[in-house]
Every structure is written in C-alpha cells, then in structure tokens.
Amino acid sequence: MPQRVGVVGCGRWGLKHLRALDKVAEEADVECIVACDVHPTAFKRIDSDRILLHNDPHTLVEQFDLDSVIVATPNETHYELGMMFLNKKIDVFLEKPIATTFDHASSLVSTSVHVGKTLKSGFLLRFHPCIVDARAQIRTGKIGAIQSIRYSKNVQRQGDDTAHALDTLAIHGIDLVEFLLDGQTPLRISEVVGSRTSCALTLEYPDQVEISIDVGWEAEADVAELEVMGRNGRILVRLQEHDGYEILDDEVTIKSVEPNHTPLEAVLLDFLTSDSTSFAASTGSILRTIKCVERARLQLTAQGRSKTRELKR
DSSP states (O other): OOEEEEEEOOSHHHHHHHHHHHHHTTTTTEEEEEEEOSSGGGGGGOOOTTEEEESOHHHHHHHHTOSEEEEOSOGGGHHHHHHHHHHTTOEEEEOSOSOSSHHHHHHHHHHHHHHTOOEEEOOGGGGOHHHHHHHHHHHTTTTOSEEEEEEEEEOSSOOOSSOOHIIIIIHHHHHHHHHHTTTOOOSEEEEEEEOSSEEEEEEEEGGGEEEEEEEESSOSSOEEEEEEEETTEEEEEETTOOSEEEEESSSEEEEEOOOSSOHHHHHHHHHHHOOTTOOOOOHHHHHHHHHHHHHHHHHHHHHTSSEEEEEEO
C-alpha cells in the first residue's frame, strides 16, 4: 500500500534523511514525502521537486494524511514530538536518542505499545554492510571469542550547542556492542572521562569483555572505526567505507562486501517495510542503551569534574 511520510527537521541530518528517503521511495512504495521545519530558510537546501514543504509539525499529519514521520530535530525535542506523533496514531522514527532521559524513553515505548504503532530509532550502523558481514564472521568463530571492542567517532565539525557527545555520538558505540554481544548489558561503567563535546568511557561486560568508546566534536581529524578483538584475531571496520573491511588473524585479509544501500537508506527501508529479518534495535535494546548513556552523563554532571571511576549499577 502506498505510504505518505513526513520528515520533521531539515537541518544537516534531516536533509540526509530526505535524500535517502527520496532514493528508496519507489522500493518502499512511498508516494508522498513532506519536509517540515519551523525555519523557512531550511527549505532552501532541499534539492528535489518531489518533496512537499510545510512549516508546522502540529498540523503536518492531518494536512497531508501521513502514515509515518521521521523526526530529525535537536535531541531535547525528541520526546515531545515523539509523543505528539504517536498520539496521532502514526508510526514514528525518532533519531537517537529517542529521549534524553530513561523515564521519557520508557514513556515513548509504553505509548507506542498502547496505540499499536511502530517506534524505531536511528541506529543505522546496525545496517552498515561491513558490520553486518563482520557480525556473521564473528558468529562463525572467525576471530574466536570476543575479548574487547573499541569504537571511535571523532569529527572535525562543531557539535550542536545543546547536545552531549554521549547522547549523540557514544550512543552508537553502546548500541553496536549490544548488537555484537547479542543483547548483553554492561556489568559496570568503570571509567568516564570528558565533557559535553568530547568523551571517553570504558564498560565492562560479562566474560571479562572490555569496551572502549572514544567520541567527540572539534577533533584534529575525522576518525570513525570499530575494532573487535577476539582470542584468535581481530576485525577492523572503517565506518566511512561500505564495501570492505579488514580481518587480521594469521594474515591480513580484506573482506569485500557488496552494499545494496547506504546504512541510512537501509535503516529507513527497515522502518517503512517492517522486514521480519530486521537488524533494528528492539525497544528493549533502545531503553538499555539510553539507560547506560544516562548513567554516564548524569555521573559526569553530578561529580562536577571530568573524570569518575567505579560507576556501578
């Protein structure tokens, strides 16, 4: 059945959603795309004549008879907008984090269940073709039992003035760990170092698996990597590369993959088509990830200093 989809927020990331949605529109049977932003200047950057424009999220659903909406607005607005759209009884894709507190995230999940509508979030790295392939290799025992995972996402651009690097950047690393370790939760956060713009944390998981996450804006160079160390080798994925990654055991092997879509296109297709083989984060996984991020962020704030240790559950 043809779908009508809105994208709320047409900033840097919202524009990427619009372009990805435009590319997969035929495959997902999308007959109408509406871009919505309260700032009219945002529309100047939209480069498709097929996308309709609107300036009020409160009237968006009724005016265009939407089936679903994608929210790519600043983090602090996700909860209010998500609740509003769910209560209008349409499917909602909320960029991560779906809320900046665990309580608000739980309310969103409860509301989605109550109204019987889909709620998904923007954990697009689960759909990265190299990560999907690497996960399959790990499950076959290619590098042996996982001993540690390192995730780095540092970018030269300036971050949002209100967003926290833990909520916006580190959350991807925490979710990928959940994805690779099949839903395990951390025993504790053993160290947190940083500030709103740049953070590093260390998490301890069952079986003595250690996770290192290093993220930040205004870095000297762009770095986006996932490294998984196993007992018999390691895997290195450079996240900007979608067609191959390294497996290092007795020798270095470049494992080629053939991507059909970018990670963003794939996560949107998953949202719009409800594929039964979805890699998407479940609502339970989303809540566990947000709870972990909230613990780390609140501890930094409560201590009033840049370093804390032994952050136990």
